[in-house]
Amino acid sequence: MTDHPTIVPPTTIVPPRELKQQWLEQAPRYRDCGVGRAHWLIDRAAQWVYEQCGKVNEAQLQKARDEELEACCEWLRHEYGYGEELALRLRAAFRPKPPSLKAQALELARPAGTEGAYVTFGPEELALIRRALEALPND
Numbered sequence: 001m002t003d004h005p006t007i008v009p010p011t012t013i014v015p016p017r018e019l020k021q022q023w024l025e026q027a028p029r030y031r032d033c034g035v036g037r038a039h040w041l042i043d044r045a046a047q048w049v050y051e052q053c054g055k056v057n058e059a060q061l062q063k064a065r066d067e068e069l070e071a072c073c074e075w076l077r078h079e080y081g082y083g084e085e086l087a088l089r090l091r092a093a094f095r096p097k098p099p100s101l102k103a104q105a106l107e108l109a110r111p112a113g114t115e116g117a118y119v120t121f122g123p124e125e126l127a128l129i130r131r132a133l134e135a136l137p138n139d
Contacts, residue, residue: 013052015045072124105132 015023023044027037073087105128121129 013049015048026073101128101132101135105129 027040027044029037063070071090073090076082076086076090077084
């Protein structure tokens with residue numbers, strides 16, 4: 001359908017000055033399990049650069065996926081004369097929206113097990129319910 005761009009990490013990725021300072025403060029002042037200060041700093045910087053490349057590549061890949069989906073929608077319109085309704089359905093199928101906070105909270109609030117059973121929520125569930133409730137109007 002479309003040509004995908006070549007995913008290439010940026011040629012130069014430089015950690016922010018504050019992060020470098022933090023690493024210098026955290027680096028061991030002695031040989032820790034055979035790893036000296038310089039090696040520790042090199043490993044930390046390499047890991048950070050690797051993580052940054054992953055973020056950049058994922059953003060580029062998502063952009064390429066979106067462009068391909070739009071090209072498919074356009075092709076269907078021109079080749080077969082399908083209207084915008086089919087394009088909307090195609091986009092919805094390939095990029096489904098996550099359930100709303102309200103829907104997620106209602107799913108968590110379903111009674112579990114037998115009638116009258118107590119449901120306990122962990123921190124993640126409670127945070128989700130809190131965000132859902134905070135999103136509701138104050139009426």
